[in-house]
Amino acid sequence: MGKLLIVGTVAFDAIETPFGKTDKILGGAGTYIGLSASHFGVESGLISVVGGDFPEEYLQMLRDKNVDTSGVEMIKEGKTFFWSGKYDYNLDTRDTLVTDLNVLADFNPVVSENFTDCDFLMLGNLHPAVQMSVIKQIPKRPKLVVLDTMNFWMDNTMDELLEVIGKVDVITINDEEARQLSGEYSLVKAAQKIHKMGPEYVVIKKGENGALLFHDSEIFFAPALPLEEIFDPTGAGDTFAGGFIGYLASTHDISFDNMKRAVIYGSNLASFCVERFGTERMLNLEQKEIQKRLKQFKQLTQFEIELTQ
Amino acid sequence: MGKLLIVGTVAFDAIETPFGKTDKILGGAGTYIGLSASHFGVESGLISVVGGDFPEEYLQMLRDKNVDTSGVEMIKEGKTFFWSGKYDYNLDTRDTLVTDLNVLADFNPVVSENFTDCDFLMLGNLHPAVQMSVIKQIPKRPKLVVLDTMNFWMDNTMDELLEVIGKVDVITINDEEARQLSGEYSLVKAAQKIHKMGPEYVVIKKGENGALLFHDSEIFFAPALPLEEIFDPTGAGDTFAGGFIGYLASTHDISFDNMKRAVIYGSNLASFCVERFGTERMLNLEQKEIQKRLKQFKQLTQFEIELTQ
Numbered sequence: 303m304g305k306l307l308i309v310g311t312v313a314f315d316a317i318e319t320p321f322g323k324t325d326k327i328l329g330g331a332g333t334y335i336g337l338s339a340s341h342f343g344v345e346s347g348l349i350s351v352v353g354g355d356f357p358e359e360y361l362q363m364l365r366d367k368n369v370d371t372s373g374v375e376m377i378k379e380g381k382t383f384f385w386s387g388k389y390d391y392n393l394d395t396r397d398t399l400v401t402d403l404n405v406l407a408d409f410n411p412v413v414s415e416n417f418t419d420c421d422f423l424m425l426g427n428l429h430p431a432v433q434m435s436v437i438k439q440i441p442k443r444p445k446l447v448v449l450d451t452m453n454f455w456m457d458n459t460m461d462e463l464l465e466v467i468g469k470v471d472v473i474t475i476n477d478e479e480a481r482q483l484s485g486e487y488s489l490v491k492a493a494q495k496i497h498k499m500g501p502e503y504v505v506i507k508k509g510e511n512g513a514l515l516f517h518d519s520e521i522f523f524a525p526a527l528p529l530e531e532i533f534d535p536t537g538a539g540d541t542f543a544g545g546f547i548g549y550l551a552s553t554h555d556i557s558f559d560n561m562k563r564a565v566i567y568g569s570n571l572a573s574f575c576v577e578r579f580g581t582e583r584m585l586n587l588e589q590k591e592i593q594k595r596l597k598q599f600k601q602l603t604q605f606e607i608e609l610t611q
Numbered sequence: 612m613g614k615l616l617i618v619g620t621v622a623f624d625a626i627e628t629p630f631g632k633t634d635k636i637l638g639g640a641g642t643y644i645g646l647s648a649s650h651f652g653v654e655s656g657l658i659s660v661v662g663g664d665f666p667e668e669y670l671q672m673l674r675d676k677n678v679d680t681s682g683v684e685m686i687k688e689g690k691t692f693f694w695s696g697k698y699d700y701n702l703d704t705r706d707t708l709v710t711d712l713n714v715l716a717d718f719n720p721v722v723s724e725n726f727t728d729c730d731f732l733m734l735g736n737l738h739p740a741v742q743m744s745v746i747k748q749i750p751k752r753p754k755l756v757v758l759d760t761m762n763f764w765m766d767n768t769m770d771e772l773l774e775v776i777g778k779v780d781v782i783t784i785n786d787e788e789a790r791q792l793s794g795e796y797s798l799v800k801a802a803q804k805i806h807k808m809g810p811e812y813v814v815i816k817k818g819e820n821g822a823l824l825f826h827d828s829e830i831f832f833a834p835a836l837p838l839e840e841i842f843d844p845t846g847a848g849d850t851f852a853g854g855f856i857g858y859l860a861s862t863h864d865i866s867f868d869n870m871k872r873a874v875i876y877g878s879n880l881a882s883f884c885v886e887r888f889g890t891e892r893m894l895n896l897e898q899k900e901i902q903k904r905l906k907q908f909k910q911l912t913q914f915e916i917e918l919t920q
Contacts, residue, residue, distance in 0.1 A: 366714060521911055528799045529797065591920055605872055
């Protein structure tokens with residue numbers, strides 16, 4: 303069983319979808335990653351920052367899921383990062399209405415002594431300089447470093463981002479971001495170019511169209527589970543990443559075959575995340591539900607064909 | 612080994628993609644379906660219509676692939692159906708530039724005696740009245756009837772289309788068409804509603820995002836193979852349908868497990884179709900290439916996970 307360190311935002315989100323609207327609710331990449339990874343019983347710690355307006359009960363909720371929150375700094379005089387977005391009618395695009403960085407603007411992550419020996423490091427979507435600072439605080443290279451990022455950093459801090467990309471084993475980005483980062487339209491070619499920037503493994507997330515895992519010339523595909531209801535896609539990518547690294551940390555096995563299982567688990571966890579607003583479904587998710595859905599993933603994808611040559 | 616009857620267009624296509632442009636080349640749903648199904652060594656016949664301008668050598672090409680073309684009527688004084696389209700830069704949408712129905716406008720399909728006892732019937736995308744006329748000419752219901760159609764018929768001839776849909780076992784449409792036909796955004800709900808219209812099996816094609824097969828509460832997903840180069844998507848959906856029904860006809864097995872294999876074969880054949888303009892790749896495709904790609908499909912999708920509950 304590996305020790306997992308997560309760096310990522312803890313935030314308030316206000317979300318509007320065609321199915322409803324929320325006030326400020328618990329959100330943030332670090333929150334979703336932590337909640338998702340918690341289902342694998344791994345020892346995990348979260349590094350983040352919140353303001354004095356952040357309710358202690360939310361941190362307790364994370365601790366109840368065995369996420370160590372001692373690395374979540376609280377800046378009493380500051381306000382918690384706030385994001386607000388509105389999804390279009392088919393949930394595949396969204397407009398950001400508000401981004402108040404607040405305490406995130408001066409976030410200076412500190413890796414506590416208890417996690418400087420982590421085996422698995424998940425760098426949630428953040429300023430690349432923050433991600434790099436965490437990497438530098440860990441003296442012995444972890445067994446696996448996973449980076450999530452987004453087009454915003456490609457547009458604004460590409461040099462710093464490329465430096466971080468050069469230091470990680472796995473990058474998770476969506477299809478448009480893979481195209482932007484590589485300048486290649488074909489995702490196969492995009493992954494080849496991104497390999498050359500550093501990461502041995504490239505995960506391309508395609509939302510309701512699943513996720514691709516690339517390693518050298520090998521490709522594995524995990525579909526998204528077709529659902530009757532999709533309520534709110536917020537956090538699905540982070541939940542995927544949390545399931546991915548949580549499973550790898552719990553099995554302490556980074557073979558390609560195990561990575562296949564990890565993307566299936568990532569897709570599995572993400573399929574729950576989207577069924578309710580925000581973190582609601584993730585906070586009330588039981589092991590037997592995950593196992594039941596795993597069976598559905600097998601039925602959805604597994605077939606028997608004899609190769610004749 | 613079943614006997615397969617195909618009804619579908621045989622046409623001239625002029626295609627423009629970001630990678631090039633063709634003059635009038637061989638095209639048509641019937642052509643692609645026939646070429647794709649031919650790889651399974653099944654006895655197949657094609658019902659269609661062409662004009663006096665249609666080269667005998669194209670028909671010979673189909674016969675060389677063991678497609679019986681005696682049902683392709685030639686109207687000497689008429690001209691062959693002509694379609695011209697232009698794809699956008701990422702190949703996922705296209706504009707129709709020209710649709711000259713020509714001899715197709717008065718197409719009156721005649722099922723020859725040799726195929727009135729067919730076991731498998733593939734109704735390619737055509738006016739629903741033409742599709743219905745073929746169904747009515749076959750006295751003993753085939754083992755399996757597959758219908759392909761498109762939004763154009765939903766917009767213009769919905770009543771006739773619904774009548775045909777009520778008489779088939781399998782319908783293949785794309786995701787947008789499934790939503791239009793059912794009025795449901797969720798593809799799971801869309802398939803449930805379409806089941807109630809008649810077809811026991813619903814195949815939803817999502818282009819580069821694969822295809823879903825629905826039957827009662829069961830769902831199976833076949834991804835598209837990630838490719839380095841996609842040259843021309845024309846005919847991919849028809850090639851998919853031809854691979855699907857060709858495999859089923861060759862195995863004479865319509866169990867759900869065999870249908871899973873059939874959608875994998877459909878996706879396999881379609882992955883070749885898009886690699887060159889028009890039918891070029893399909894005319895020069897060998898069995899060992901299909902088998903090699905089948906292995907890639909297995910690597911892409913198959914995994915081992917132990918279920919704990």
